[in-house]
Amino acid sequence: MFSKQAWRLINKANPLVTEIMKAMYYPSKEFLNAELGMNPSYMWRSLLASQEAVSQGCRRKIGDGRDTFIWHIPWLPCEVNGFMTSPMHPELENSTVNGLISEDHNSWDLDIVHDLCNERDNKLIQQIPLPAISRMDSWYWLLDNKGKFTVRSCYRKIRGESGGLEGGFWKKMWSLQLPGKIVNFLWRACQNVLPTMAELVKKQVDVNMLCGWCMLHVEEAVHTLFTCSFARTLWTEEGLHEMTNVDAGMTVKDVLKREFIDGNREKWVKIGLLCWGLWTRRNMWIWEKKPMSVFGVRSMAMSLLQEWQQSQENAGKGNKGMQQRNRKWCKPPEGWVKINLDAACQNQIGEIGVACVARDDRGEFLRARSNRVHGSMQAREAEARSLKEALLWTHTWRKQKCIFELDSKLVVDAIHGDRGNSIFMLL
Ligand SMILES: [Zn+2]
Numbered sequence: 001m002f003s004k005q006a007w008r009l010i011n012k013a014n015p016l017v018t019e020i021m022k023a024m025y026y027p028s029k030e031f032l033n034a035e036l037g038m039n040p041s042y043m044w045r046s047l048l049a050s051q052e053a054v055s056q057g058c059r060r061k062i063g064d065g066r067d068t069f070i071w072h073i074p075w076l077p078c079e080v081n082g083f084m085t086s087p088m089h090p091e092l093e094n095s096t097v098n099g100l101i102s103e104d105h106n107s108w109d110l111d112i113v114h115d116l117c118n119e120r121d122n123k124l125i126q127q128i129p130l131p132a133i134s135r136m137d138s139w140y141w142l143l144d145n146k147g148k149f150t151v152r153s154c155y156r157k158i159r160g161e162s163g164g165l166e167g168g169f170w171k172k173m174w175s176l177q178l179p180g181k182i183v184n185f186l187w188r189a190c191q192n193v194l195p196t197m198a199e200l201v202k203k204q205v206d207v208n209m210l211c212g213w214c215m216l217h218v219e220e221a222v223h224t225l226f227t228c229s230f231a232r233t234l235w236t237e238e239g240l241h242e243m244t245n246v247d248a249g250m251t252v253k254d255v256l257k258r259e260f261i262d263g264n265r266e267k268w269v270k271i272g273l274l275c276w277g278l279w280t281r282r283n284m285w286i287w288e289k290k291p292m293s294v295f296g297v298r299s300m301a302m303s304l305l306q307e308w309q310q311s312q313e314n315a316g317k318g319n320k321g322m323q324q325r326n327r328k329w330c331k332p333p334e335g336w337v338k339i340n341l342d343a344a345c346q347n348q349i350g351e352i353g354v355a356c357v358a359r360d361d362r363g364e365f366l367r368a369r370s371n372r373v374h375g376s377m378q379a380r381e382a383e384a385r386s387l388k389e390a391l392l393w394t395h396t397w398r399k400q401k402c403i404f405e406l407d408s409k410l411v412v413d414a415i416h417g418d419r420g421n422s423i424f425m426l427l
Contacts, residue, residue: 003050003154006031010058011139032058033072053154056082057143062128063135064105065097070116076124079142086117097137106130107374126350127377129385145410169257176269179308182276189275190253194221212286221252224282225275234294238274240267269305277301331363338403341390343382352377354386356393358402369393383408 009031012018025044026034032055036048059082060068060075068075071093074082100116102109113125140147143154173190176183188194197209197219211219214229225231226246235243246255252275260268277297284290292300332338341356355370373385383406394402406412 002046003054004149004151006047006050006054007058007141007149007154009047010054030073032074050154057141057149057154058082058139059142060097061138061140061147062097063131063137065099065101065137067137068097070095070097070100075128076121077127077142078124082142084117084121086121089116092116100125101130105134106132126375127381129375129377129381169253169260172260172268173256173272176272177265177309178269178272179304182272182304185276185279186256186272189221189225189279190251190256192221192251192253194279196221196224213282222246222250222255225252225278226255230281230294231278234274234278234297237294238270238298240271240274243271273301273305274298329363331359332361332403334361336361336401336403337366337397338405339390339394340405341386342407343379343386345377345379345382350374352382352385354382354389356386356390358394380408380410384411384414387411 008014009018009021022031025037025040029035032051034048034051036045040048055074058074059077060073062068062075071084071088075097076082076084100109100113101107107130108125108128110126113122117125141149141153143156144150173186174183176186185194193199197207197211199220200207201209209218211217211223211228217223217228223231226235226244232244235241243255243259256271259271274297277300280300281292281297284292329340337358337360339356339358341354343355344353351372351374353370353372355368357368358366360366371389373389375385377385387404387406390404394400
């Protein structure tokens with residue numbers, strides 16, 4: 001609950017309380033840079049404990065950019081790090097974001113942004129929409145689609161379920177294109193709850209602690225999956241010898257985390273698949289005394305993956321068919337025109353394409369329009385942008401009653417009043 005109070009302090013939800021707290025604990029700073037100090041009260045200590053989690057989730061929403069320091073405030077829409085990572089020029093230390101905005105006030109000055117920022121910052125800045133009407137900078141909560149602070153999302157952040165190195169790892173793991181039982185197995189291996197001999201002995205089961213294959217080492221998950229002689233042969237033959245580099249005390253999670261930082265999804269899928277293969281082989285050896293070669297483990301794992309991919313594909317076709325059936329276009333009511341619109345992001349070239357088609361109450365084509373808009377945006381921002389373009393397009397049609405149809409529920413909700421506070425609302 002202290003996180004909520006911290007969020008209220010950042011937002012100056014109660015100006016008097018904020019002023020008192022600032023005078024007492026961080027007179028020359030902002031809450032996000034405040035320190036514990038010499039004689040902290042219990043309350044201040046608790047508030048400060050939530051500072052890190054809150055600072056990871058809060059972002060500055062750029063209005064006119066005058067009230068946001070370029071280098072000292074998290075304002076970039078990145079879940080891992082909202083601060084600029086480009087080197088700071090000493091003379092620009094206290095510069096504010098309005099210096100990066102062009103003179104027309106509603107677009108970024110790309111020349112200055114290019115000069116000042118590295119590629120990562122540059123891309124993130126171009127994802128930030130600027131308001132059409134000038135407004136002051138404010139705060140929003142990045143971990144919620146509507147930009148509203150919730151204790152739940154903050155708690156998840158603290159537990160590492162979203163963002164950050166740890167959060168990124170779990171996210172990567174749960175999103176692996178692998179059968180559910182394999183991802184589940186990987187999660188159990190990371191939580192160190194696989195029933196290895198060492199774990200069984202801990203639970204007072206009367207078994208031999210040694211690995212049933214090499215009979216040399218205590219059988220822990222990390223041994224079976226990475227350091228046992230069989231595992232070493234398998235990883236080496238698969239060109240993944242680095243998997244066997246395990247220092248004393250490392251867990252399965254440590255090894256996977258190390259491998260999941262870099263590399264590509266294909267490699268992670270292969271690692272996950274082979275870990276599961278090694279564990280399955282171990283069970284067959286221990287409980288059924290059936291040996292399996294490296295070739296056998298690889299074939300078993302690959303055929304499981306192929307079967308699963310095939311079933312996913314078939315299910316996909318089925319769902320698509322169903323969606324297409326459910327999403328039949330309907331005519332608008334008599335006297336109305338229906339505009340269907342969509343957007344496509346082409347972030348590599350920094351453009352979004354928006355298109356609209358207008359049809360009358362008999363379903364007859366009236367007119368269509370498509371154009372490109374400069375900027376690199378996320379899908380929902382692009383959808384909001386396409387609606388804006390369609391509204392501008394239809395604005396000149398006199399007294400025509402129009403219905404707009406688009407894919408994004410978030411945009412539709414926002415138009416119908418659930419406005420929220422996220423940067424996408426600026427559109
Ligand atoms: Zn062994």
